[in-house]
Amino acid sequence: MEDWRQSITDWVDRGELLQATFSQLKRKDEAAAPRTVVRPIKLKSGLHYQFEFHYANKVKHENVAPAEGAGRMIEELEKHYRQALLKTPEADVQLLFSKKGKPAMLRKPPTAADKPKAEAHDRQKKRVLAGGAPPFLVELGIMSPEGNVYAKKQDKYRQINRFLEMVSDVLPHLPDGRELTIVDFGCGKSYLTFALYHLLAVELDKPVRVIGLDLKEDVIAFCSALAQKLGFDGLRFQVGDIGRFGELESADMVVTLHACDTATDAALAKAVQWEASVILSVPCCQHEAFGQIKSETLSPLLQHGLLKERFAALATDAARASLLEIAGYKSQILEFIDPEHTPKNILIRAVKQPDSSAAASVQDKWRRYAAYRDSLALAPYLEGQLAAIGKLPEHRS
Known part of the structure; x- marks a missing residue:
């Protein structure tokens, strides 16, 4: 069985993690955010991982240094969530935990939005907001929670x-x-x-x-x-x-x-x-x-x-x-x-x-x-x- 903790650590170390979405809380009465999205962002001080905590009526953000990114993700998953979708250039990996905490990892080819495109035809690469689903775009009805722009x-x-x-x-x-x-x-x-x-x-x-x-x-x-x-x-x-x-x-x-x-x-x-x-x-x-x-x-x-x-x-x-x-x-x-x-x-x-x-x-x-x-x-x-x-x-x- 693939070690999911080591996989996350390797993806972060190699800079291959495009986005991670954590959902389905382990306990209904938890104070944790029902959904958390993690994505790499470039700040003035360098690469960081932004944790986007989605609550019922608000969204909170926290930027974490790369050295702490993998550890923080593992901690959030172990404490609060029963499933995660982790996107890399090679695959979309779904991580599922049973009620007893037993993990299972399912892999499938990356979605079209995650696949590298030929440079001559890649108009998305110039976009400031390419990738992910910023909450303001979701709330304004421009994008779905999954990151798809409505037609x-x-x-x-x-x-x-x-x-x-x-x-x-x-x-x-x-x-x-x-x-x-x-x-x-x-x-x-x-x-x-x-x-x-x-x-x-x-x-x-x-x-x-x-x-x-x-x-x-x-x-x-x-x-x-x-x-x-x-x-x-x-x-x-x-x-x-x-x-x-x-x-x-x-x-x-x-x-x-x-x-x-x-x-x-x-x-x-x-x-x-x-x-x-x-x-x-x-x-x-x-x-x-x-x-x-x-x-x-x-x-x-x-x-x-x-x-x-x-x-x-x-x-x-x-x-x-x-x-x-x-x-x-x-x-x-x-x-x-x-x-x-x-x-x-x-x-x-x-x-x-x-x-x-x-x-x-x-x-x-x-x-x-x-x-x-x-x-x-x-x-x-x-x-x-x-x-x-x-x-x-x-x-x-």
Whole structure:
């Protein structure tokens, strides 16, 4: 009979354990979690094994060093559970204990999700959330407890991973060695807010405080209850208006996704006022420029409502990116998700630059922006907001 303890130890020592799921408590009145999931994660301090304890109304996490990982798993199994599913690249191993404690190990080929794929066709390998079943995805109805993404939620799952890829790219620009403060303006149902917190607090073990703000009371109540259920102590939601939010004096990162029209600009202005290190913004409907834009040269385009609407949206985002550059950020316009899924697929990513930017460079950026603005007869809301807090040159030219 194969020694199950030695097998677990060997898999951990060789780095071959992909995931372990413990279930079926030995005693119904046990205080232990009815289900525990263990998976390897990469933290700043190196590889660890994350124990995810699933209780009836909450989930707790504990990160264990590799040297202690196998021993802790063996201890949990011996004390509390009657079965386990252990996934390795070579096999899925089911471990069963009889009522008298006698073990049995059953092997079968690894599931398709666990098999290595050819690199040319492996689109999963780039995903931040590839593998496992993070509790927030299960609770939000995107993934089954077994780790399968529901067919109708594939687009949302791709969107979450794409967003986390963009967040991962800017992590080096965020402060290190202290708690991070992140604000999500217009958080809505907060798929991406939960994903952001999971990445930073759970996967990367960073001290972080995330605040989600939205005007809808029912949505905020739902998100608050879910954060509590998941044990996300550093994640808080509240009802509030972007323009009137005055709770913080600074923030390290500001996220604004699909805030309508000038609500996006209010969030961007607040981020600049706080001197946030990173800004991530996906604009939504943009009506302001549509009512302003005029150009004799572009009249063949602007006489068609559909073309004018699309052009006005692009013109608005170009103005936003330029104004952020003038205010001291390096800005990029990126494709958030495939345009086949939604036309609202542009993300503005801005990273705070050192204060050493030459005044001449700022003036040059301002002149080019002003010429662009005036050629289209625009009066962007964001410009007025940034000028009011002293983040733009004093004169209009």
